[in-house]
Amino acid sequence: xxxxxxxxxxxxxxxxxxxxxxxxxxxxxxxxxxxxxxxxxxxxxxxxxxxxxxxxxxxxxxxxxxxxxxxxxxxxxxxxxxxxxxxxxxxxxxxxxxxxxxxxxxxxxxxxxxxxxxxxxxxxxxxxxxxxxxxxxxxxxxxxxxxxxxxxxxxxxxxxxxxxxxxxxxxxxxxxxxxxxxxxxxxxxxxxxxxxxxxxxxxxxxxxxxxxxxxxxxxxxxxxxxxxxxxxxxxxxxxxxxxxxxxxxxxxxxxxxxxxxxxxxxxxxxxxxxxxxxxxxxxxxxxxxxxxxxxxxxxxxxxxxxxxxxxxxxxxxxxxxxxxxxxxxxxxxxxxxxxxxxxxxxxxxxxxxxxxxxxxxxxxxxxxxxxxxxxxxxxxxxxxxxxxxxxxxxxxxxxxxxxxxxxxxxxxxxxxxxxxxxxxxxxxxxxxxxxxxxxxxxxxxxxxxxxxxxxxxxxxxxxxxxxxxxxxxxxxxxxxxxxxxxxxxxxxxxxx
Numbered sequence: 001x002x003x004x005x006x007x008x009x010x011x012x013x014x015x016x017x018x019x020x021x022x023x024x025x026x027x028x029x030x031x032x033x034x035x036x037x038x039x040x041x042x043x044x045x046x047x048x049x050x051x052x053x054x055x056x057x058x059x060x061x062x063x064x065x066x067x068x069x070x071x072x073x074x075x076x077x078x079x080x081x082x083x084x085x086x087x088x089x090x091x092x093x094x095x096x097x098x099x100x101x102x103x104x105x106x107x108x109x110x111x112x113x114x115x116x117x118x119x120x121x122x123x124x125x126x127x128x129x130x131x132x133x134x135x136x137x138x139x140x141x142x143x144x145x146x147x148x149x150x151x152x153x154x155x156x157x158x159x160x161x162x163x164x165x166x167x168x169x170x171x172x173x174x175x176x177x178x179x180x181x182x183x184x185x186x187x188x189x190x191x192x193x194x195x196x197x198x199x200x201x202x203x204x205x206x207x208x209x210x211x212x213x214x215x216x217x218x219x220x221x222x223x224x225x226x227x228x229x230x231x232x233x234x235x236x237x238x239x240x241x242x243x244x245x246x247x248x249x250x251x252x253x254x255x256x257x258x259x260x261x262x263x264x265x266x267x268x269x270x271x272x273x274x275x276x277x278x279x280x281x282x283x284x285x286x287x288x289x290x291x292x293x294x295x296x297x298x299x300x301x302x303x304x305x306x307x308x309x310x311x312x313x314x315x316x317x318x319x320x321x322x323x324x325x326x327x328x329x330x331x332x333x334x335x336x337x338x339x340x341x342x343x344x345x346x347x348x349x350x351x352x353x354x355x356x357x358x359x360x361x362x363x364x365x366x367x368x369x370x371x372x373x374x375x376x377x378x379x380x381x382x383x384x385x386x387x388x389x390x391x392x393x394x395x396x397x398x399x400x401x402x403x404x405x406x407x408x409x410x411x412x413x414x415x416x417x418x419x420x421x422x423x424x425x426x427x428x429x430x431x432x433x434x435x436x437x438x439x440x441x442x443x444x445x446x447x448x449x450x451x452x453x454x455x456x457x458x459x460x461x462x463x464x465x466x467x468x469x470x471x472x473x474x475x476x477x478x479x480x481x482x483x484x485x486x487x488x489x490x491x492x493x494x495x496x
Contacts, residue, residue, distance in 0.1 A: 027155055028323030028330030029244065030104050031123035031163065034147040035130060036112040037140055038209070040312065041067055041095070044111035044138075046212040051139025067110025069097055071137045076106065079129040084121045088301075089267065091291045096309025098317060100291050105303050105319045109310070116334070118321060122161050124148070124169060127178035142208050146182055148173065148200040151244045151420070154328045166198050173200055189463045190420065190450055195246065197422060203457045238311060238426040238459075243333040243407060245416035247473065252331075252415025253324035257298040269294025274302060277413050279320065283337070283400060298324050306337050314338055322414070327474075331414040340402045404441055411442060417471040423462045437464045445469060 038044035044067040045055035057070040076099070077087060085103040099106035103121050107114040113130060117123045135141050148169070156164055162172035170186045172178070182202050190196035255273055264272070270292030274280045280290055283306050292302035300322040307315030316337035323330045401409065407421060421437055439448045446466040454461040 025155055025158075025328045026323050026325065027119050027153055027158060028321070028328065028332070029151040029153055030116045030118045030321065030332060031121070031150045032148065032242075032334075033115045033123055033127065034112065035127070035143055036145040036147075037068070037134060037138070038111040038144050039204070041110035041310070043209060043212065044068070047140055047208065048138050050212060053137070053139040063092065065097075065110075068108050068113060068134065068138065069110055071108070071133055075133050075137070076108065079126045079133065080106065082129050083115070083117055083123055083126040085117055085119075088293055089291050091289050091303060091305050093289065093305040093309035093315075094307075095313070095315065096305055096317060098291065098303040098305050098309070100293055100301055100303050104301065104321050107303075107317055107319075116319065116321075118323070120158055120160050120163075122163070124162055124172050124178065127173075127180075131179045140208075142205065143180070143202075144206075144208055145204045146173075146184065146200075146202045149422075150198060152196050152198070154330075169198075170200055187454070189422075189452055189454070189461075190465055194449075195244075195418060195420060195465060197244075197420060197463055199461075201456060238336070238424070239338050240334065240336045240422075240424040241339075241403060241406070242422045242424075243410050243419060244422075245331040245333075245411070245414050245419040246329065247417040247471070248324060248329040248331060249415040249417060252413070253326065253329050256294070256300045256322050256324040258294065258296050264294075266293040266295060267291075269296075270300065270302060273300055278409075279413065282318065282406070282409065292320075300324075311336055311338050331416065333410045333414075335406070337400070339400060339406065342402045342404050404438075407437070408442060417468045418466070418473070420463065420465045425460050427458055427460060437462055442466065 038047055048055040048067065054070070056064055056066040058064050073087075073090070080086065080101065085101045087106075088100045088102060090100070091098040095110065097108040099108070101117065103119045104116045105114075106116070115123060115126055115130075131141075131143075153159060162168040162177075166186070166188075173182045173184065175181060182200075184200050184202035187199045188196055189199060255277055258269060262269075273294050274290060274292045279292070279302060280288070282288075283304070287307050288304050290302060290304045292300070294300050300320070302318075302320045304318045305315070306317060307313065309315045309317060314337070316335065318333065318335035318337065320334075321332050403423070411419060423437065437451065439451075445468060447469055448464055448466050450463070450465040452463045454463075
């Protein structure tokens with residue numbers, strides 16, 4: 001897999017930052033847009049052939065790509081200009097292009113695209129350009145399915161365009177402002193008077209797939225070289241874990257501030273932070289291409305491509321973004337690698353076997369060391385926990401974590417006082433979403449405040465919210481007091 005750090009266009013700061021772009025605290029929680037044009041890469045290729053478009057292309061480096069990955073990078077960058085963010089670097093995996101952005105991430109699969117942006121970015125304003133790009137390059141004027149979600153904002157009054165209010169975002173999606181009026185359902189998940197999560201999704205439009213099996217054999221010699229294996233429209237695997245963490249403890253925030261006197265590029269800082277905290281050991285390095293960036297004076301982002309990057313072949317991605325300033329500290333972790341709810345040993349223990357759930361204990365980083373006695377010891381505690389997790393992976397032949405141990409490990413790294421977990425699982429997946437988030441997943445350190453389940457067409461969703469025992473939420477800081485850390489971070493990102 002190739003990581004491209006050198007060909008990023010570096011615009012001047014005014015192209016990203018207007019005078020009012022960051023009038024106060026930086027908004028860490030991201031807006032997450034996911035647009036599917038087919039349920040699988042094979043179906044996407046069939047749609048493109050039926051539309052009279054080539055379903056694959058060869059890049060300058062000789063790599064053959066298919067579907068949406070045929071779109072030139074410059075086209076996606078034009079869309080990102082509308083959203084108000086820039087590309088820092090790109091990982092080109094076997095089946096996935098991962099773009100690390102000045103404000104979060106863009107993932108391009110053959111058959112769908114994920115745009116995740118923080119701050120005051122205009123995420124939904126990019127949707128119209130996405131649809132136009134796909135119409136031009138892929139010949140498609142309709143989508144198979146759409147998802148849009150986000151956590152409640154710290155400072156909604158600072159948002160731009162439709163993002164100030166959830167009702168305005170829903171209206172934007174359904175009004176046709178993006179070039180397509182969507183007919184979906186909008187949900188509040190969790191308590192409206194506290195941290196909650198909002199979701200908009202459409203039902204799958206299988207009408208866009210009609211007749212593809214008949215059309216597929218028609219095209220070119222390319223179709224003979226790579227026979228199309230068309231699954232039934234609903235037969236696909238999709239699992240997404242999202243952990244949204246707020247009110248980070250001092251030992252969870254400290255590693256994401258650049259020490260005085262350190263002069264390194266953003267990518268060099270990202271490597272240091274990833275190694276120190278064990279982020280580079282969440283999955284085996286043998287199957288991981290990690291692209292990370294440390295912002296000045298503070299902040300961190302990372303994208304990782306696991307395996308091929310395609311969930312159907314047990315690959316995928318994870319992405320992390322951290323805003324560590326006190327008062328609005330936030331960290332997010334998202335992963336779509338298909339993982340079991342628990343390890344075999346944990347299952348045996350739950351079933352009455354004397355074998356204890358050792359992987360969960362190791363993933364917790366031995367608790368006291370990972371937490372650190374105080375802020376000064378936090379870094380050492382993180383390092384010990386990271387080493388313990390890496391040893392566990394190596395000791396099991398670089399086995400992947402299960403969902404429970406991954407959640408535990410991520411929370412241990414970032415040390416939130418409050419966090420929510422959302423788990424989206426397609427109904428064809430064998431993973432039990434309900435089993436993945438038990439009340440005692442983090443032992444006695446946290447209390448689960450909410451657990452809510454939804455059944456959608458083709459998906460199950462579980463949402464759970466946890467708070468650290470004994471913690472009381474501080475008063476919300478005034479927006480006017482503000483910090484320009486977000487703007488400084490964006491400028492430094494482009495200068496590195």
